[in-house]
Amino acid sequence: MNALTMPVADGWTIARRNALKIRRSPDLLGSAIMFPIVFVLMFAYVFGSVIEVPGMSYREFLLPGIFVQAVVMGAQITGYTLTLDLQKGIFDRFRSLPMAPSAVLIGQTVADVLMNLASLVVMAVMGLIVGWRVHTSPQEAVLGFGLLLLFAYAFSWFTATVALGLRTPESFNNVATMVSFPLMFVSNAYLDSSKLPTPLRVVAEWNPASTFTQAVRELFGNTSDAMTTSDAWPMRHAVPASLLWIAVMLIVFVPLATRLYKKAVSG
Amino acid sequence: MSDAITAEGLVKTYGEVTALDGLSFTVPRGTVLALLGPNGAGKTTTVRVLTTLLRPDAGRATVAGCDVVADARRLRSFIGVSGQYAAVDEHLTGAENLEMIGRLYHLGAARSRARARELLERFGLTDAADRPVKGYSGGMRRRIDLAGALVADPPVLFLDEPSTGLDPRARAALWDTISELVAGGSTLLLTTQYMEEADRLADQIMVVDHGRAIARGTADELKDRVGGNRIELTVTDAAEMDTAREALAWVAVGAVQAEPESLQLTVPVTDGPEALRQVLGRLAGTGVRVRDAGMRRPTLDDVYLTLTGHQAPGTDEQVQEATR
Numbered sequence: 109m110n111a112l113t114m115p116v117a118d119g120w121t122i123a124r125r126n127a128l129k130i131r132r133s134p135d136l137l138g139s140a141i142m143f144p145i146v147f148v149l150m151f152a153y154v155f156g157s158v159i160e161v162p163g164m165s166y167r168e169f170l171l172p173g174i175f176v177q178a179v180v181m182g183a184q185i186t187g188y189t190l191t192l193d194l195q196k197g198i199f200d201r202f203r204s205l206p207m208a209p210s211a212v213l214i215g216q217t218v219a220d221v222l223m224n225l226a227s228l229v230v231m232a233v234m235g236l237i238v239g240w241r242v243h244t245s246p247q248e249a250v251l252g253f254g255l256l257l258l259f260a261y262a263f264s265w266f267t268a269t270v271a272l273g274l275r276t277p278e279s280f281n282n283v284a285t286m287v288s289f290p291l292m293f294v295s296n297a298y299l300d301s302s303k304l305p306t307p308l309r310v311v312a313e314w315n316p317a318s319t320f321t322q323a324v325r326e327l328f329g330n331t332s333d334a335m336t337t338s339d340a341w342p343m344r345h346a347v348p349a350s351l352l353w354i355a356v357m358l359i360v361f362v363p364l365a366t367r368l369y370k371k372a373v374s375g
Numbered sequence: 376m377s378d379a380i381t382a383e384g385l386v387k388t389y390g391e392v393t394a395l396d397g398l399s400f401t402v403p404r405g406t407v408l409a410l411l412g413p414n415g416a417g418k419t420t421t422v423r424v425l426t427t428l429l430r431p432d433a434g435r436a437t438v439a440g441c442d443v444v445a446d447a448r449r450l451r452s453f454i455g456v457s458g459q460y461a462a463v464d465e466h467l468t469g470a471e472n473l474e475m476i477g478r479l480y481h482l483g484a485a486r487s488r489a490r491a492r493e494l495l496e497r498f499g500l501t502d503a504a505d506r507p508v509k510g511y512s513g514g515m516r517r518r519i520d521l522a523g524a525l526v527a528d529p530p531v532l533f534l535d536e537p538s539t540g541l542d543p544r545a546r547a548a549l550w551d552t553i554s555e556l557v558a559g560g561s562t563l564l565l566t567t568q569y570m571e572e573a574d575r576l577a578d579q580i581m582v583v584d585h586g587r588a589i590a591r592g593t594a595d596e597l598k599d600r601v602g603g604n605r606i607e608l609t610v611t612d613a614a615e616m617d618t619a620r621e622a623l624a625w626v627a628v629g630a631v632q633a634e635p636e637s638l639q640l641t642v643p644v645t646d647g648p649e650a651l652r653q654v655l656g657r658l659a660g661t662g663v664r665v666r667d668a669g670m671r672r673p674t675l676d677d678v679y680l681t682l683t684g685h686q687a688p689g690t691d692e693q694v695q696e697a698t699r
């Protein structure tokens with residue numbers, strides 16, 4: 109096996125292992141699939157009866173935001189699993205085997221994307237049940253899901269970096285909660301962010317969660333001409349801005365997570 | 376290359392603690408070296424350095440001709456490792472764990488699967504093969520981890536306390552497996568706390584303490600080094616212990632060990648038969664009722680005790696007294 113095929117083959121072996129792990133951990137499955145379902149129902153029926161967005165149904169507006177939220181939460185499985193593995197001896201086993209060291213993180217992040225795919229399918233079905241529809245072409249719809257999965261993959265590397273820096277499941281969970289709540293709530297995921305007071309509005313417009321939500325809304329056609337469009341650059345060019353975010357996350361966090369992994373397991 | 380493992384002046388420190396203090400040794404290909412030593416002696420640290428899990432602070436080492444630092448990747452394809460603590464995935468079944476290891480050795484899917492089944496059978500885990508390891512007992516976990524070390528039939532094996540936690544039957548099965556492997560040309564470095572295990576499996580035994588080798592040789596050589604014979608005497612009543620001790624002190628060349636519960640006294644001597652005759656002669660008129668008297672070669676327990684000054688783990692606490 110050569111230097112190119114080995115990380116791929118080993119990465120796939122590890123990905124299969126992680127997929128099995130996720131399938132057998134009710135708590136992980138719960139947070140990645142049950143949570144978004146509860147959120148769809150809660151927002152659609154509770155907020156949906158109060159919040160109005162101009163020119164469209166709130167549920168159609170909401171679903172792209174919930175997709176992004178599911179990705180943000182689902183990608184945390186990577187970080188959480190890594191902290192659990194760090195406390196067991198399994199990395200010693202991996203490090204004594206003639207495998208590509210990079211396969212551990214590649215496998216973990218790939219498994220997480222598969223998990224996210226499953227979770228997106230569940231949510232899309234939930235969405236269709238509560239009245240969400242795609243109004244664009246099938247190609248654009250596929251691009252929308254593709255963008256979400258790319259985001260999931262890149263964001264997994266971010267959670268891996270945080271996890272390998274913190275190293276314990278408890279501290280990882282604390283930080284993950286502290287980061288993901290503001291990320292999702294100070295954004296346009298659940299609300300029309302143009303109605304927020306100025307400082308919050310600016311934060312929301314530049315928040316990557318808003319960028320991804322806006323991009324997905326455009327690709328699924330869940331937008332309305334009646335809504336005030338923001339002047340902020342990422343909101344006006346949401347799809348390219350999302351791709352830029354993905355590239356930046358990968359460029360920064362892949363090497364960083366790799367370095368932190370080496371540090372965390374040697375010793 | 377006739378040495379499968381070489382270590383030269385290995386040093387590893389953890390802050391104040393010196394885990395390895397210039398340890399050097401070689402293991403010829405196709406032989407078994409047992410590392411023996413008290414807790415904290417540096418056995419696990421040695422295994423971790425040789426299996427590329429830990430970089431030494433100084434010194435160098437090779438396994439199967441590969442340097443542990445510079446050539447770590449290639450080295451790993453020649454070794455099988457079972458560490459002191461089982462390194463298995465809890466959520467995977469026994470079979471899945473072994474199959475994954477096979478794939479990561481690049482054996483291919485079909486061979487990995489076949490090999491997993493073979494090893495599960497050999498380690499008596501066929502019934503548990505398809506249950507997640509999470510539900511395994513301690514000894515079962517240990518066995519699946521040992522099986523993991525053997526997946527690729529590696530030429531050099533490292534087993535850190537392989538039989539800790541195994542029941543007698545599993546231990547016997549493990550020893551048979553190891554003997555077969557070594558007969559087939561594999562090299563083994565094992566650490567152990569069981570003298571019997573070292574005696575039974577090892578060609579050479581190295582006693583380690585404070586990160587240094589303090590003795591090395593075959594079991595017989597080490598026993599000779601500790602000297603001569605042991606006389607063991609059992610009396611009938613606790614009140615007789617002191618008299619018996621006095622009689623033994625006449626012939627002793629080292630400390631008299633007394634075990635009050637079993638009413639037994641042990642003493643090292645040079646000329647066993649002559650010493651035994653003398654002791655029994657001295658006791659003849661004293662009224663001490665000797666229940667059992669005998670002579671034996673030193674055991675590895677004696678070697679361990681004499682060389683490290685620690686009690687061998689796993690033996691009953693004994694009272695030792697200096698004589699003369």
Ligand SMILES: Nc1ncnc2c1ncn2[C@@H]1O[C@H](COP(=O)(O)OP(=O)(O)OP(=O)(O)O)[C@@H](O)[C@H]1O
Pocket residue numbers: 375389392393394412413414415416417418419420421459
């Ligand atoms: N990660 C670590 N951090 C700090 N000290 C360590 C670490 N690992 C080992 N040590 C120290 O190094 C010394 C040797 O430890 P090692 O685990 O090699 O002993 P051992 O011979 O395997 O003992 P045991 O029989 O208990 O398994 C001990 O004093 C131990 O406290």
Ligand SMILES: [Mg+2]
Pocket residue numbers: 418419420459535
């Ligand atoms: Mg140890």
